[in-house]
Amino acid sequence: MKRNYLLSDSIISPLGFGTVENLESIHRGRSALNFHKNPIFSEDGVYAGIIPEKIINEAFNQIGNPELYTKLEKLIILAIQEVLNENPGLKLQDTGLIISTTKGNIDQLGKNEFPEERLYLWKMAEVIASFFGFEKKPVVVSNACISGALAIKTANDLISAGRFAKVIVAGGDLVSDFVLSGFQSFQAISPEPCRPFSNDRQGISLGEAAAAILIGPNGKEKEKIAYVDACTANDANHISGPSRTGEGLYLSISRLLSACNIFPEEIGFLSAHGTATTYNDEMEAIAFNRTGLEKIPVNSFKGYYGHTLGTSALIETILTKHSLLKNELFASVNFSESGVSKPLNLIKQHIHKELKLALKTASGFGGCNLAMLLKKETDE
Known part of the structure; x- marks a missing residue:
């Protein structure tokens, strides 16, 4: 295919x-x-x-x-x-x-x-x-x-x-x-x-x-960003509240990595949903730790744009694409000190890093969750 x-x-x-x-x-x-x-x-x-x-x-x-x-x-x-x-x-x-x-x-x-x-x-x-x-x-x-x-x-x-x-x-x-x-x-x-x-x-x-x-299907540029795959899961937890264990997001990420034969340490960058609510951020931190992503550089773009609802994950996917192309990690603006119970590697300032794979996640009302894998391909 x-x-x-x-x-x-x-x-x-x-x-x-x-x-x-x-x-x-x-x-x-x-x-x-x-x-x-x-x-x-x-x-x-x-x-x-x-x-x-x-x-x-x-x-x-x-x-x-x-x-x-x-x-x-x-x-x-x-x-x-x-x-x-x-x-x-x-x-x-x-x-x-x-x-x-x-x-x-x-x-x-x-x-x-x-x-x-x-x-x-x-x-x-x-x-x-x-x-x-x-x-x-x-x-x-x-x-x-x-x-x-x-x-x-x-x-x-x-x-x-x-x-x-x-x-x-x-x-x-x-x-x-x-x-x-x-x-x-x-x-x-x-x-x-x-x-x-x-x-x-x-x-x-x-x-x-x-x-x-x-x-x-046509990516004629020397460097291009491929859509690898995505996986969704619904934790059916609550009409508005996320699962306290991050179950739906955990399933989305773990099933995606398994289907693509990707190990967590191969991910260069993680673009989180990061709404800044008490329960969402905690749920994501738990899910990321359950899937072995706690050391992967992670950010939220919500501090730049606010929560733009149905276009948030689209905007953040576009920004993740350009992070891969530019080999640049964008800071999670407004971040002070960690306020979640599990460790995360929050990006505190813009830095350059050689990138190949990125993971974009999103979560929403009704318990919906999605994980998407993007890959930079370079034509020799």
Whole structure:
């Protein structure tokens, strides 16, 4: 079976429009998490990563009428457009489109600015696909916070099955009142920028962003990143709380490494979910120790972006791809001292290291977990 590769990509976030701008911001240690007043849920407001719609509209004016699309649709369209700009010969009749999101246009609830059916995920996907002229019906992947990574796995599976020649995986979510109130009801929102795995962490920070990546069998670059395999498992522990033993994540990782004949010490880098909530970080630390990954350099990108829900694992996979290509480990920003019961090798500053294999993990509500293995291949 031919291997598929992570090809062109784009990240649209408060840190920049395009992957290059995002990587430059991360190199500078810049975080998207700023203070925003929101008197509905908090007198003092919240820290979050939010993109002003005015900036989005200015960028969108170059390709279409921003008044015809919701904020999230515009973000996802901009991300896909960048990927298409880098691949002018891509045949859309043979290319699939997979959209990953958790809540879609939920911010439009009750506003009556667009037809009510735009609240449905399938309709949002159709609107985005129609903008570009994709000939085949788009696929929606919405499985809590593993959605972005699961969409990449789905893309690989559909290409391998012969349904598409290539696939663009695109995703996005917004910081909406609906989402913010939900996490606030759990008392899970941090009063300061989130601090994954730290002893002084106080919860998550939310963020909004969109991303897109082209998946396919042709990796013509001298150095390219291959999708090796991914494994999912559900611990069926609780509708929102993770397993205290990390069982689902442990099964995902252990089964993946076993299927790929990979030993834990061969992994050069581990990109964790790292939400900075008490139970998530502890669960991950336990699972990583159970699978022998406690010495592998690990980070969380949530301190840069906040939790971007259905696009978080997609963005973090793109950043992991570039870590492999650049032989660079990015610091887990805002980390202070370890606040989990098991040892982890948290990356405290950007460092260069020869890398070949990376593991991306994600976990989400309902007990879903995913582990994905990426490999750098070099043509002699």
